[in-house]
Amino acid sequence: MRTRPFQQPARPCRVRRFGMAAACGLLLAAPATPFPQAAAQVPLRGPDVAYASAPPAIVDAMLELARVTRDDVVYDLGCGDGRIVVAAAKARGARGVGIDIDPARIAEATALARREGVTDRVTFVLADLFQAAFADATVVMLYLQPEPNLRLRPRLLTELRPGTRVVSLSYDMGDWTPDDVRRVGGRRIYLWTIPPR
Numbered sequence: 001m002r003t004r005p006f007q008q009p010a011r012p013c014r015v016r017r018f019g020m021a022a023a024c025g026l027l028l029a030a031p032a033t034p035f036p037q038a039a040a041q042v043p044l045r046g047p048d049v050a051y052a053s054a055p056p057a058i059v060d061a062m063l064e065l066a067r068v069t070r071d072d073v074v075y076d077l078g079c080g081d082g083r084i085v086v087a088a089a090k091a092r093g094a095r096g097v098g099i100d101i102d103p104a105r106i107a108e109a110t111a112l113a114r115r116e117g118v119t120d121r122v123t124f125v126l127a128d129l130f131q132a133a134f135a136d137a138t139v140v141m142l143y144l145q146p147e148p149n150l151r152l153r154p155r156l157l158t159e160l161r162p163g164t165r166v167v168s169l170s171y172d173m174g175d176w177t178p179d180d181v182r183r184v185g186g187r188r189i190y191l192w193t194i195p196p197r
Helices: 014-029 056-065 083-092 103-116 146-159
Strands: 073-077 095-100 122-126 139-142 165-169 180-184 187-193
Touching: 056 083, 056 165, 056 180, 056 187, 073 083, 083 095, 083 103, 083 122, 083 139, 095 103, 103 122, 139 146
Parallel strands: 073 095, 073 139, 095 122, 139 165
Antiparallel strands: 165 187, 180 187
């Protein structure tokens, strides 16, 4: 009788299967974006500001004040449900990037973009807005609070190109004098333009 050497029974390799699953997961999680600056980061903390959405009339007024056109790249730092970026794409033809630290808000924003048919023009990034890249913006939208605005101000002034417009709903930037202030629905909307260096 002939004997064969012991052979391990054939079974799938868990490491290989896990590696393939992980690689597929990374591909699915990576945003397909025409915005090289909008690289996702893994947030390690909670939001700095409680979520509150701007009514449609306020969103329209913010886009109008910033003079958003199809040539713009609009970033919304702390984008929440994505309504500002989606409106910029749908009503003005702009491209946009929304950045938020809350995964639930990013999911809402992505769903809104899908419903409104603008997924080819907008991207949403799960990231800490204080660490995220936004230098390719031509317009930056903010609906934060005084402390986060002031914390962002040095980066806005040094990283954005001269001529970039910054719009903030309800909160100013300390002693940085706005170019324009409008009242809409009892709220103030501030506009600044990044000055020449």
